[in-house]
Amino acid sequence: MRYLFEEYAFDAGRRELHRGADRISVTPKVFDLLDYLIRNRERVVGKDELIDAIWQGRCVSDAAVTTRLNSARCAIGDSGEEQRLIRTLPRRGFRFVGQVRETLAAEGAAAADGGAETPKPALSLPDKPSIAVLPFANLCPDPAQDYFADGMVEEIISGLSRSKSLFVIARHSTLAYKGRAIDVKQIGQELGVRYVLEGSVRKAGNRVRIAGQLIDAATGLNLWTDRFDSEIEDLFDLQDRLTSSVIGAISPQLERAEIERARRQPTDNLQAYDYYLRAFASFFKFTEEASIEAIELAKTAREIDPEFARAYALGARCYVLRNVFDWITDEAHERSEAARLARRAVELDRNDPSVLAMAGHALAQVLGEVEEGESHLTRAIKLDPNLVIARHWSGWGQLWLGRGDAAVEQFSIALRLNPLHPHGSCNAQTGLAYAYFLAGRNEDALSCAASAVSLIPIFPPAQFILAACHAALGHVEEARRICADAIKLSPNKRIANYTSRMRRPQDAEKLTQALRVAGMPE
Template sequence: MAADVVGSCRLIGIDEEGTLSQLKALRRTIFDPKIAEHHGRIVKNTGDGALVEFASVVDAVRCADEIQHSMAKQNTDVSQDKRIEFRIGIHVGDIVIADDDIFGDGVNIAVRLEGIAEPGGICISDDAHRQVRGKVQSTLEDMGSQSLKNIAEPMRAWRARIGPGSSPAIRTPTEVAQPLALPDKPSIAVLPFENMSGDPEQEYFADGMVEDIITGLSRSKSLFVIARHSTFTYKGKAVDIKQVGRELGVRYVLEGSVRKAGNRVRITGQLVDAATGNHIWADRYDSTLEDIFDLQDRVTSSVIGAISPQLERAEIERAQRKPTESLRAYDYYLRALASIYKFTREAHVEALKLTEITIGIDPEFAGAYALGARCCIQRKAFGWSTDAAQERIEARRFARQAIELDQDDPSLLAIAGHALAYVANEVEEGAALLSRAINLDANLVTARYWSGWANLWLGNDDAAIEQFKIALRLSPLDPLIFNAQTGLAFAYFSAGRIEDASSWATTALRQQPKFVGAHLAMMACHAMSGRVEEAREVCARAMQLDPTLRISGFTYRRRPADIEKWAKACRIAGMPE
């Protein structure tokens, strides 16, 4: 059973201290007692949810049902915008047990089912349904076949709704979570375009088109543009544009399709007002591959013109830059980009190989060098390093070549800045490049993430927290959200707010259990809270993920007090010098 709080980031943003206090109270009075009553084992608690193992799926569904009934009663007199509500997903299947944790497809499917459950509701797999049919009181409704993220085959799922007589606080199927407040300027989300080519291998091409359109739009300082990582959570799903607008907090949504056949490309696009569902603009563009960059520019210009005719043409023209004259190099670049988003060691190696091929075809392609720098960043972040000294040299080479070829592209500046600060240990120069990137493109969520880290290493805790929180708003559904959550954990740790730090570290681990940084933040919190054994356990897990971890390796921190505090925590946890 996987459980998570609906809209936890929004609730914490409204009242961080009060929300965390309520979560602790609910866990103590409702969640944990119900788990124990139905013979469950809490495998891991997170700041806003839990993963629980049961010997019987009947026990799991009955437990979930009672939790949701109790939460509904708890929320009876609570205003809609302040309610804490759970989504719960349940699956029965094989798991792998290691170090008191559980892994495997059984766990992954439960987590994905939780993601499609209604607020205050329960979603169970067809396997679970077969075993509980006729044995529980919950009303089970067939949801049909569901495509779950990172699960190869669609799965039939069932919705367990709470009985209608239990409490007036239980929401109906049409009710939704409190929407995010709209920014004070036109806001837009670009959804993944549908690949109409009939060839799954062309998926990378359609995704690359969308990424470039998002980049072009985000360079307009008059727009608020949701980051790619959040919008791509809708990939492959039938979406309700109004719901997308509420979940992402935007006024406009752009959707479309890409068809590539031989040397011809067709892009269709529709710009929709998310509040009303009305189409503002729709068009179709046909071109040859040789004019693909002009095609992207035409889409970008049309969207900006439709949303805000008063925008300066200079802002639009600045977005119209060809990344390379070589279509063959661009194709390899898109393939490398698709590989880097798979977040595996093997895909990382493939991305780096494709990047080098791209550079070999077009040595003047600045974006390819930036992609190489991203590979270096990802390798260190996920503990895949083999030769740290050589990798620092490689990161420096990629970063410096990228900014030498293009000093005005905010995406390139951000990647180069982070590579220099994080991998090459040139924090001051990296921070300056990141600041310039944000000045050029305030919507660039990666620049916000990485600026947060650079400020943290320079000892600017408040500035780091501000950047991480802006990143969370720019990309509220980001699969990489654990980056900002981990950053907040470290920033609060540096500021001496250990309880807040621990909560954010827990949330980050829930999002990405293999992220070394989140383990390190949790380790430090345990160590400085006197929980030595727990600190040692987390340190051991971090060392399994990245055996090269050493206290002496964290030299990019600039404030002596931070270095001393961090080294003390690491020694308590047993990390080698």
């Protein structure tokens, strides 16, 4: 991934920083610091989090952090006085505030003048109509209503995804374009899609207006433009009307059944839905504190509407996040809650692919009920082949069931559906690393694991498979260093956390042996 800002090009994959055609030399720690701040530019990064991510929890003085921060600013023409790109927020942390454009890194590409290189086409078009829904502009007077505009996009993508005649890019990849001047043709090339939908949301009092325009990314021609007004109580009907109009504009020959499949109302209660959107936004902050906030918000949504299936499923998904990142404080309680919420969600709606995917993953990841979880994930994919979370989690299910080739297929599809999102790409690369490792393809596994760690340095599954790969290749010292750093971040993780779901004894034994060499506790 390359990040372009001002006259700079920051290439995370090649670990290079360019200003125009000139390469700027930076130390590894300064590069890592820049990388982490740029990837997390949508929020403030606390000092302790930065130390955990860059120094893996080692004891680091404030002076050392300040020195690296000043070096990072100097490398990109910033300063502590100006703080044009990296801002310090007293008693809160740091944030990268520059305007960034993300592009897929072309092999051997050099930075163009001004860092404004036009990326070359990286992805071919699928064999059916393909679309990306860009983040809608929030025209509400209150900027805090961004979550509402983002939620509308999520629902529109969900509706479009249910049309099996369409290929729909996941929301997290299109978020890369939020708040930026957009070249629609370039977006079509970077995401490999024929159509782009952009729009806006205005919420004022009891009224909502959603405006949209559908553009042919190959020609730049506007194919369809419309706006939809309604009372807030009719919000779901408004979403359905927009979704149906887009499907009809893309491919008029699509059967009416495809359009009807896109029409689903998650709840009749708008207040419950609003709390669900807030919980969803908190979940994707990917912090321990925000995960607790998301659990409480989802709980409030369920209390308002006790039959809101997605609110139960999202609650279960929060416990998955806490399980993966070693944030669990009461294992028995969290396992029990994950099971209760996941199974209740499926009881309430067996035909919502998002519900099935979130519940299925919780059952497999937190409870170890891999077969039950995978059955829900398989049905979710059948209902919505574009649902990227189902592809990701089915990949893990297939991996644990010993079906390596099927796992690779699911992770590869997930990467194609969601090519620009760091967390999604990290998860898929991590899954591929495990699949290749179990297949004896250690070099391929190492490459995927290294890519995953470069995307999200604090993702425990990626850290431990990277250590296992080095151990399998005889790089014992490096394996032990990586494993020791990972244990500092996730001190409660044991080998069984990564082998207990594996149904083939030979898979569990292979991973166990490598992690033992790396020094992971039993």
